Amino acid sequence: MLILITGTSGSGKSEYAEKICCELAGSAKKYYIATMQPYGAEGAQRIRRHHALRQGKGFETIEQYQNVSKAFDKVQTEAVSHAAQNEKPVVLLECLSNLMANECFEEGGTPDAVFSDCIQLYRQCRHLVIVTNEIFSDGCLYDNTTTDYITRLGRLNTQLAQEADCVAEVVYSIPVYWKGAYELIQENLPL
Amino acid sequence: MEVYFGGAFQGKLDYVLKKKGNLRVADGKDCDEKQLQSADIVNHLHLLIQRRIAVGESTDTLIEELYAVNPQMILICDEVGSGIVPLERKDRIYRESVGRVLCAAVAKSDRVERILCGIGQCLKQESVGITK
Numbered sequence: 001m002l003i004l005i006t007g008t009s010g011s012g013k014s015e016y017a018e019k020i021c022c023e024l025a026g027s028a029k030k031y032y033i034a035t036m037q038p039y040g041a042e043g044a045q046r047i048r049r050h051h052a053l054r055q056g057k058g059f060e061t062i063e064q065y066q067n068v069s070k071a072f073d074k075v076q077t078e079a080v081s082h083a084a085q086n087e088k089p090v091v092l093l094e095c096l097s098n099l100m101a102n103e104c105f106e107e108g109g110t111p112d113a114v115f116s117d118c119i120q121l122y123r124q125c126r127h128l129v130i131v132t133n134e135i136f137s138d139g140c141l142y143d144n145t146t147t148d149y150i151t152r153l154g155r156l157n158t159q160l161a162q163e164a165d166c167v168a169e170v171v172y173s174i175p176v177y178w179k180g181a182y183e184l185i186q187e188n189l190p191l
Numbered sequence: 192m193e194v195y196f197g198g199a200f201q202g203k204l205d206y207v208l209k210k211k212g213n214l215r216v217a218d219g220k221d222c223d224e225k226q227l228q229s230a231d232i233v234n235h236l237h238l239l240i241q242r243r244i245a246v247g248e249s250t251d252t253l254i255e256e257l258y259a260v261n262p263q264m265i266l267i268c269d270e271v272g273s274g275i276v277p278l279e280r281k282d283r284i285y286r287e288s289v290g291r292v293l294c295a296a297v298a299k300s301d302r303v304e305r306i307l308c309g310i311g312q313c314l315k316q317e318s319v320g321i322t323k
Contacts, residue, residue, distance in 0.1 A: 004308065006307070006308065008273075134198065134307075135198075136197075136198025136199045136200055136201060136269075136270075137197075137198040137199070137269070137270040137271065137272070137273040137274075138271070138273050138274025138275075139237075139269070139270075139271025139272060139273070139274055139285075139286050139289070140274055150199065150200060151200050153200070154198070154199060154200025154201055154202075155200060155202075157201070157308045157309075158200075158201060158202040158308050158309035160308070161308035161309050161310055162309060167307075167308055167310060169307060178307055178308065178310045178312060179310055
């Protein structure tokens with residue numbers, strides 16, 4: 001399944017996405033693709049908080065700041081590339097707002113390719129849970145560069161939602177399903 | 192009247208056009224009065240509100256005016272109220288007005304949907320729920 005999780009800052013969307021991943025994986029291998037570059041003390045602290053949240057949940061972390069379709073190149077995953085569908089890993093990709101920023105503003109970025117990168121990544125997964133971010137309702141006018149970034153993230157969210165089996169907005173830890181349903185995820189749990 | 196709102200860049204106009212077919216769209220960003228009055232759809236309603244406020248006009252009766260012209264009018268608007276309260280008085284009035292105008296639009300509408308990631312959620316209609 002492809003699952004898109006969105007929500008505002010501090011909504012509990014990461015925790016919910018982790019919960020879904022753990023359920024979908026059961027005892028199988030789980031990967032966490034981290035897209036956030038550790039800038040400064042605040043960034044480092046944010047990452048530590050996410051680390052602590054994942055602690056003990058059995059995720060193997062891959063740091064991939066751009067081009068997420070290549071995330072598995074970094075790990076020894078003969079098994080990933082040739083695995084049968086039900087042996088492929090369950091993956092949590094977090095989060096699209098960082099990924100798109102890295103693709104838009106960092107050297108070597110390919111912002112036009114983010115959607116196809118995500119789809120290519122999904123082909124290598126049994127289930128892919130993607131966390132994105134609600135940054136579209138502050139009513140502020142930004143410079144062209146920032147507006148381009150927001151436009152791209154909005155379009156990416158819309159494109160991925162179209163492909164996704166489930167789209168859930170997490171509102172202060174309450175999941176609101178815009179597409180699919182939690183029951184659909186339950187039907188896909190490992191035996 | 193119908194109203195569709197949501198965050199910026201969520202595919203709202205595409206969603207409405209796909210659902211309703213090819214209708215006459217006036218863009219709140221730059222439409223004139225004539226285009227506005229003959230439109231089936233007013234897109235970027237928030238920008239129309241912003242333009243009116245910029246020239247010192249009130250938007251208190253905007254929805255009544257549009258409804259009087261065309262009670263079937265479809266309005267599409269960004270939600271703009273989630274950020275920090277702006278420093279500039281004009282910006283504060285703008286944000287507040289978008290909220291008030293949407294309240295008035297919702298009151299007049301027999302269908303209200305909120306769009307997120309290109310998906311509509313019906314907030315007002317006989318049956319409430321996610322729409323296909």
